[in-house]
Amino acid sequence: MITKRSSLFTKIFLGFLTIIILLSIILLVSFGIFRNSVRQEIVSFHELSLAHTVSNYENRLNIVKNLLLTMYYDEDVSLLYQQLQRGNKQNVDYLRLNNIWSDIRAHAANPLLNIENIALYFDPLSFVVEKDGTHGADEFFSKYLSSPDYTLDFFDQQMSTSQLLQTFPAASFKNYYQASKELLPVVLSTPSNHYLIAGFLDADKMFNALHPSADGNFYIYNKHGGLLYTSAAEYEDDSIFNDINANQGYLTQNHHYYFYHKGASTGLIYIHEVPMNRIVARISSLNQIAGALFIFAVALSIILAIWMSRRFNQPLLQLIQAVVNQKPPSSMTNSPAEFHLLLDKLSHIFTEIKRKDAVLTNYSFMNQMRRIHSSSPFPIPLDHRDGSFILVLCHINLREHEEGQPVEKVSYFIREFIDLFMSDRFSKSRTFQMDANEVLTVVFDVEERQLLTEAAARMKQIYDQDVDHYLITVCISGEYQRTQQFEEAYRQVQQLLRQRMMIQETQIISELATHIDFPLYRESDLEILFNHLEQGNASAVIELTDTLIEQLRRKKAPAIQYRQLAERIVIKRDELAFLIQGQYQSDRLKDRDEINGCLSAEELSAYLRGVIYDICVKIEERKLAKDDVIDFVLHYVEHHYNEDLSLDSVASKINLSSGYLSNYIKQKTGVTFSEHIMEVRIRKAKEMLRDSSLPIGVIAEKIGYYSATSFNRWFKKATGLSPGEYRRQSTLKH
Structure with missing residues (x-):
């Protein structure tokens, strides 16, 4: 007796419930690991973001510094400095000055450098060259680029410094129109020369271009701890710099993450400040979403477990009852389609056995008639008789017999290869040799036709290596659902075979083209x-x-x-x-x-x-049996075709009447005298059109036509092409 506790429904439901509990535990553990991983990934993201920013800044600053070095030691700058040392601006070479000014404008206009201005300050005569022209030093640093932190005295002090190249803290600079910008000065000078070059970088523009992250504030310190730039609106404390003791990493302080990275070439320290609550907020949001999804998934899984248990329980009970009673139920409600199919198979099993016996008998006759070579006594395996199938026909055209072997034996070797190749990829396939040059493979239950197409493409790669010995055409039928359609499928691959092209490679044909009953030539x-x-x-x-x-x-x-x-x-x-x-x-x-x-x-x-x-030789032998009269006429026409030939003129040369000669030529050669002339002229015209570049009018004169129009009309009537068309086609053929 079956109790509720041991019923099929209870066991199925408990099985589903056990799976749900196990999956829930795995999910919770996985989520805990995932949450920690997410936090680390967020930290890693900010570290990578800062590393990318540092790389951008380092590259940009190195480019600017190299540019300033190149300009500082430029020949034009050195000569200008020497001229200014003489104490007279009138001696300045303005051509060189124009070159310097052009270089400064070009660099300042480059949007990738973020250079607001470049100033060459020469101590002799207090002379400045910048992108907008030349000025006195006092005028330039007080009107055109002024800052309380960087006065003329500051730049005068840099003339005597022992440091070659320095980057100074960003400050607010005003131009002539009193517009302010945050600029980062980079100054190059040498104690031996009384001039310097200063590049003023647009610090805010560089920050927006080089730092992709929008979270938190960004700081740049020099190696001595001095702040060069910050994106913060209000700067409070720089004590974080004192806690940095490595080239890169991060610190947590005052509810903030401080990611830092030291530049390899400049030695500058880059710091990215991210509020801790932003990272925590992201993880908290993830926790809420994951919790809600987990509760929803568990509830939905329990509901589905109950529904699926019922759905499987009822038809299984009906199926068991049908097997016990050996009588399928009249109907099955609320059951999957597979159960209907299974019951349908049970109801038709004996009828199908009888029908399949008849099919196997037919195939046995076909096997005997077609002389199929197969390792099995059945053309189609019994365990695949009811599945869908696709036919693959390989038609073999041998060029030569390998070692004198008959065609059937060579084809048999190819069949063995095809059998191994196809059975290795499709377990439910059988291969037969339908004829001396035809190998047929039946592939059952193909899950994806693309797999069969790929296998055929691989066969093509293999067969194309032996095109000097044989050519193979692979024809793939459509998918058929019943084995009774075997004959129809075989007719289809035979129709596909008729589409084989006249090319020197293995061909794969799987789609029927439009049938053409008429020839494709004229x-x-x-x-x-x-x-x-x-x-x-x-x-x-x-x-x-x-x-x-x-x-x-x-x-x-x-x-x-x-x-x-x-x-x-x-x-x-x-x-x-x-x-x-x-x-x-x-x-x-x-x-x-x-x-x-x-x-x-x-x-x-x-x-x-x-x-x-062969046949033309026999025709010529019949027409041109040894005849002195015919030989003379043909020889004369061959060498005088470009003259105004007439039958009377030729007949007079051999003392015959024109009427007699006309009949004689027709009787002996089968064509008239005029046709002989036309044949020679058309042949000569073709040779000249094909083998020379002479104008068509000249060719017309050489073969006896003094009107190019008449020649064109005559040539097209004789050949179907105009002289120009014939020359173009001959050129393409060669």
């Missing part, structure tokens, strides 16, 4: 090709063949269209051979195998060249 060009083939004009036929192949290449035609074009040319070849010899040229099956063996447009073009040359 039928008119093919008719012209057949006309030239009937005349035995090999060069014209080859050129038109290349044109048709190029049309297919530009339009990205599938390989099947290349084969159809080649088969039509071969059929025409056989028809002409029959007319000449009374029998066909070769076996059609052999021709088809040779065409299918061409795996690129270049290989197909080379094969067709051989076919065209």
